[in-house]
Structure formats: C-alpha cells, structure tokens
Amino acid sequence: MFKTSAMSNVACSPATNQPAVWDHHHFGNVQTTEICYFSVTSRCVNEEKGCPRLHAKHHYHWQISENFENWVNLPRLQVEALETAFCFPAETRIILPPFLKTGTAPVNVVERVMSHKMWIADFEQMSLESPESACVFHLRRLCTEKNHETITKSSNFQWFFCDANSNWVEYGKHDTCGNFVCNPSINSSQIEQHFLSMPHLPLTYQMSQNTYVIDFKCMQQTNNRTGFQRKIRRRPEYDCSLLHFHTLGTDDTMNLGDLTSVIKFLSMQKTNASENAILPQSVNGDSFFSREFPSIWEPMHLKERVCRVKLSPSSREFKAVVNYLKQYFSPKLEQVERIQHPFLWQALKNKIIDMMRIYDDLNKVNIQWLFHGTTFNAVDSIIKDNFDWRLHGTRVGQIYGRGTYFTSDACMAYNYCTSDFAGCKYLFLARVAVGTITAGNPHMVRPPLNPNTGQMFDSTGTDTVIVKYDKQEYYPEYLITFS
Ligand SMILES: [Zn+2]
Numbered sequence: 043m044f045k046t047s048a049m050s051n052v053a054c055s056p057a058t059n060q061p062a063v064w065d066h067h068h069f070g071n072v073q074t075t076e077i078c079y080f081s082v083t084s085r086c087v088n089e090e091k092g093c094p095r096l097h098a099k100h101h102y103h104w105q106i107s108e109n110f111e112n113w114v115n116l117p118r119l120q121v122e123a124l125e126t127a128f129c130f131p132a133e134t135r136i137i138l139p140p141f142l143k144t145g146t147a148p149v150n151v152v153e154r155v156m157s158h159k160m161w162i163a164d165f166e167q168m169s170l171e172s173p174e175s176a177c178v179f180h181l182r183r184l185c186t187e188k189n190h191e192t193i194t195k196s197s198n199f200q201w202f203f204c205d206a207n208s209n210w211v212e213y214g215k216h217d218t219c220g221n222f223v224c225n226p227s228i229n230s231s232q233i234e235q236h237f238l239s240m241p242h243l244p245l246t247y248q249m250s251q252n253t254y255v256i257d258f259k260c261m262q263q264t265n266n267r268t269g270f271q272r273k274i275r276r277r278p279e280y281d282c283s284l285l286h287f288h289t290l291g292t293d294d295t296m297n298l299g300d301l302t303s304v305i306k307f308l309s310m311q312k313t314n315a316s317e318n319a320i321l322p323q324s325v326n327g328d329s330f331f332s333r334e335f336p337s338i339w340e341p342m343h344l345k346e347r348v349c350r351v352k353l354s355p356s357s358r359e360f361k362a363v364v365n366y367l368k369q370y371f372s373p374k375l376e377q378v379e380r381i382q383h384p385f386l387w388q389a390l391k392n393k394i395i396d397m398m399r400i401y402d403d404l405n406k407v408n409i410q411w412l413f414h415g416t417t418f419n420a421v422d423s424i425i426k427d428n429f430d431w432r433l434h435g436t437r438v439g440q441i442y443g444r445g446t447y448f449t450s451d452a453c454m455a456y457n458y459c460t461s462d463f464a465g466c467k468y469l470f471l472a473r474v475a476v477g478t479i480t481a482g483n484p485h486m487v488r489p490p491l492n493p494n495t496g497q498m499f500d501s502t503g504t505d506t507v508i509v510k511y512d513k514q515e516y517y518p519e520y521l522i523t524f525s
Contacts, residue, residue, distance in 0.1 A: 062089050065098035068150060070105045070115040072096045076187040077103060079194075101186040101196035102278070106170055106179040113182065114152060117141065124163055128183065129344070131202040131210035131275045132385050135164050137395065173399070185278065188238070195279040201233040203263055204273045207427060209347070209385060237276070279344075339382050348383040348425060350521070363471060363520050366411060367452055376466060376523040386428050386517055393514040394475050400497060401477075408476040408500075412448035412508060413469055414518075415458035421468050421521065428513050429472070443482035443489070443502040445509040448474055448516065454506070459524075471520040476501050476508055487511070 062081065063072055073094040080086040081097035089097070096103060104124045105113040116124070119139045127133040141156040148154040159172040163181055170179040185197040202210040205217035214229030227249040236245045237258055245256040253266040256274060263272045338359060340351050353360040363378050397407045414429060429446040440447075449455050452469070459467035477500025478492060488511045489499035502509045510516055 060092045062086060062093040062095075062097040065096060065100075065103045065115050065121075067115060068152070070096055070103070070113045070184075071111075072184075074187075075182065075184055077101060077184050079186050079192070082186065095187060096184055098184075101194040103184045105182050105184065107182070108177070108179060110180055117152065124181075124183070125196075127163075128165060129278055130384070130388075131200075131277045132388060134166050135162055135392075137162055138170070198279040199234050199237075199276050200230045200279055201237075202275045202277065204275075210275060212345075215345075234276075335382070335384060335387055339380075342382060342384065347385065348381065350425065351380045351382060353378045353380060363522065366471070367522065374525050376525040379521045379523070381425055381518050381521060383425070383428075383517075389514045390473065390475065390517040393512070397475060397477060397500070400495075406477070408478075410450065410474050410476050410508070412450055412472055412474045412476075412516075413452050413455035414446070414448050414472055415455035415467075415469050417460040418462035418466070418468055424470065424518055425521065428518060429470075429516060430513060440509075441482075441484050442504070442507060443484070443486035443509040443511070445486075445502070445511040446513075446516070447503075448472060448508045448510065450506050450508075456524075465525065467524045469522045469524065470518050471522060472516050473519050474508060474510065474516040476510075477515070479503055479508065482509055 062078070063070060064081075065077075076095045077098045077100075078086050078088075078093050078095035079101075081089075081093070081095075082099065082101055086093050086097060100121075102121070102125050104116045104121045106116060107113045120141070123136060123139050127136040138161040141153050141161075142148060142158070148157055159174045161170055161172050163170050168181045170181050171177070186194045188197055201213045203213060203217075205211050207217075209217070211217045212230050213233055228245075228247040233245060233256065236243075241258050244258070247254055247256075252268075255264045255266060256262075257264065261274050261276075263274050264270070340349065342349055353363070359380070360378050364375065367375075394407055394409065401407055416424060431444075431446050455469055456467070459469055461467050478495075479501045480490060480492070480499040481504075482489070482502025486502055486509075489502050491497070492499045500510075500512075500515065
C-alpha cells in the first residue's frame with residue numbers, strides 16, 4: 043500500500059558507512075531487530091558509520107510493514123498507545139489514536155495512508171487493520187538488546203497463563219481462583235530462558251503429579267494427563283516511569299468521560315470516513331487513547347488486580363454519586379468507594395466498542411447508571427469478579443429471565459440489601475451497556491433473537507428493571523455503604 047515511488051529514493055536498508063537508523067525516520071529497517079541500548083542512554087559510537095540496531099529515544103518501539111521487508115516507524119503517539127496496552131496480558135486488540143491532528147495536513151506517507159481511518163492493532167496476529175480499508179499491515183515491536191548488562195523493563199518479558207476466571211496470571215504466582223502455588227515448579231524467568239534459547243522446543247515441567255507442556259508455537263500449555271489446555275502470553279514488564287498511564291490530579295466530574303470519547307470518535311470516524319473529518323479537541327488523540335482508564339483513577343501497580351478508593355465527601359465525584367442517589371431516596375450514607383478494576387473495565391470498554399460496530403449509534407448502545415442491591419457477604423466477590431448471580435445467588439424472582447438484575451430505582455435495589463453485623467448495607471452503582479431490551483420470562487437463559495436486526499437483544503426486562511446475561515456488559519463502579 044505504500045507506493046514504491048514514494049520510497050524509491052529513500053535508503054531503506056542499513057548499509058555500512060550509512061548513519062544509524064532512528065525511530066523518527068520514515069523507514070526503520072535494521073539488521074538486528076533490537077534497539078541500541080547506547081542510543082537511548084547516552085550516545086552510540088556507531089552513530090555515524092552505521093549501527094545494526096535501531097536508534098531510539100525509548101527502550102521500545104513499534105513498526106509496520108506490508109511485506110515483512112520494508113518496515114516503517116510508527117509515530118510516537120501510536121507507539122505509546124501500543125506499548126501501554128501490550129504490557130497488559132489481557133489486552134489483545136486496541137484502537138490506535140488518530141494519525142492526524144485536527145486541521146493538519148499529512149506530512150508523510152504514513153499520515154497520508156493512515157489518516158481518517160480507524161486502525162485496530164491485534165497483538166495475537168501482530169497485525170494492524172482497519173474496517174475501512176482492505177489493507178492489513180504486519181506489526182512488530184522492538185526493544186533494547188537483551189545481551190546488555192542492564193536489563194530494561196521493556197525487554198524484561200514475563201509469561202502469563204489464563205486461569206479459570208479468565209484472568210491472566212504470571213507463572214509462579216497464585217491464580218485468582220484461590221489456588222496458591224506455594225512452591226512454584228516454574229516461574230516466568232525460567233520460561234523466558236528456555237524460550238530465548240530453544241523457542242522451537244516445547245518446555246515440560248512437573249507440578250503435583252501432573253506433567254505440563256508449554257508449546258511456544260501455538261502459545262498453549264497442555265496438561266498431559268487430562269489434555270486440558272490453557273492459553274499463555276508473553277508480555278514485557280510495564281514501565282510506569284516511561285508511560286503516563288494514569289493522569290492524576292484532574293477535577294473530572296462523574297461522567298462517561300473516556301468511554302464517551304471513544305464512542306464519539308468511532309461514530310465520527312464512520313460518518314466522516316470519506317471526508318476530511320475534523321475531530322473535536324477532546325477526542326483528538328491524547329485524551330482517551332493515551333490513557334486506558336478514567337483519569338480520576340488512583341495509580342495502581344501492574345500486579346494489583348483491583349482496588350477500592352474511598353471518595354472524599356468534598357470531592358465532586360462523591361457529590362455526583364450522592365446527587366444521583368438522592369434523586370431516588372436518602373437513607374444515611376456512610377461512604378462511597380470507587381472500584382478500580384482494570385480487567386473488568388477493559389472488558390466493558392471492549393464490549394461497548396463492539397456494540398458500537400453493530401449499532402453505529404451511541405444512543406442504541408444505551409449506557410446507563412443502574413443500581414444493584416446485594417447481601418453483605420457477596421460484596422467482596424462482586425468487587426473481585428463482577429456480578430454473577432450463579433456465584434452470588436439471587437434474591438429476585440427472576441421473572442424477566444435468568445441473569446443479573448439491575449434497576450434504575452435505588453429504593454427497589456436497596457430493598458434487596460441485607461445488613462452486616464455492624465448494621466451496614468451495601469448498594470452498587472454499576473455502569474451498564476443496556477443496548478436493546480425486550481420482555482423476558484423466568485425461563486430465559488439468554489435474550490431472544492431480535493427479528494429486526496438478526497442479532498440477539500442485549501437485555502431483557504422493563505424500563506426500570508434490566509436483566510443482563512453477559513458479564514462484559516456491566517461494571518461495578520461504585521460501592522455505596524449505608525449505616
Ligand atoms: Zn547503536
């Protein structure tokens with residue numbers, strides 16, 4: 043897709059006595075697909091006469107190619123978005139930030155080819171594609187050379203497996219099902235060592251009378267006795283000093299914020315795909331895309347699965363939750379906590395992006411703030427694993443279907459709360475992608491087919507009671523405690 047005429051007079055392969063190739067150059071072909079450590083930290087002595095590695099400002103970089111031969115450097119904004127997502131093992135696909143800033147004209151081939159299209163990076167296929175283009179690019183990541191004494195986080199790879207809760211757990215750590223691995227037979231760095239020296243040979247290890255085989259070709263682990271297979275992933279360590287993942291100190295009010303940005307962006311991209319779309323400032327680039335999670339979130343360590351943040355009663359966020367609640371009723375409020383669960387958040391976000399592709403209309407995705415009252419002993423489990431009536435039981439009659447119940451009526455939800463020993467009750471305020479609704483019945487285990495769209499309805503229920511069947515379609519965002 044990059045025209046040969048556009049690149050014919052550009053030196054695109056490293057030759058001796060040619061200056062080093064830099065990450066800001068158009069082409070990024072290098073003999074050794076690594077970043078030169080010295081180019082990042084100080085100055086490489088081979089700068090002038092040529093270095094086999096890519097010279098870069100950071101220890102990581104991303105490139106694309108049509109044919110695996112001519113590799114083109116991606117701009118910084120896209121590199122940051124890719125790197126941020128890639129460090130999280132649960133991430134498989136992300137939408138890249140737009141390639142052109144508002145009101146600017148393309149200055150190079152990349153901008154010309156990539157502008158005005160939505161590009162989706164796939165980390166499993168290592169590809170970049172667009173629903174608006176037939177072209178598929180190969181994607182590759184470069185990081186600092188491994189043989190140097192100082193290992194950078196960007197080139198320190200960790201190995202993860204997918205546990206029974208669909209969470210990605212690093213080898214050697216306990217999983218989220220409560221199965222502690224006290225004496226890990228194998229850890230991340232042992233797998234990495236094997237992978238680097240013998241990537242074509244499977245790795246076999248023993249654990250409690252089972253033999254497991256890790257196959258690097260299909261990235262799977264097989265239990266030899268049972269034949270059970272798990273997906274595995276290899277991802278670099280997250281370097282929070284390089285990436286500004288969480289934007290702190292903002293005074294955001296409670297709104298759909300980041301999610302709305304991506305939805306607006308998607309719909310505008312679709313509407314204006316063939317025109318020179320001018321995106322509003324707030325969705326043009328670094329607001330949503332350089333940030334995976336809401337800007338109001340407290341920073342979390344990569345290994346931290348979930349965290350509860352008690353809101354200050356003087357914060358705008360606290361007041362927004364209370365005001366929302368007070369539209370309905372006002373029992374004595376003890377506290378409001380924000381639930382920060384990156385994995386569940388991403389799941390909802392992915393689902394909404396997916397629904398946007400189907401409906402092409404934010405109003406039809408129909409995101410709502412809804413309440414869910416619960417027994418006190420289900421609170422921790424909900425925060426950890428989201429609402430799931432099969433795990434937490436149900437105290438509603440399930441007259442609209444066998445799923446998880448939400449309501450816009452706080453009083454109704456409050457009636458399903460039970461007190462703990464201190465007399466406190468707990469109510470969740472969830473963000474729910476309601477989508478299309480149809481009447482349900484007590485036997486329904488999933489929504490029926492919508493004859494108008496050929497797709498299943500997204501929810502069953504009424505205007506005030508919503509039943510959801512897919513855990514990806516809701517997020518337990520606030521926990522409200524009443525005394
Ligand atoms: Zn160098």
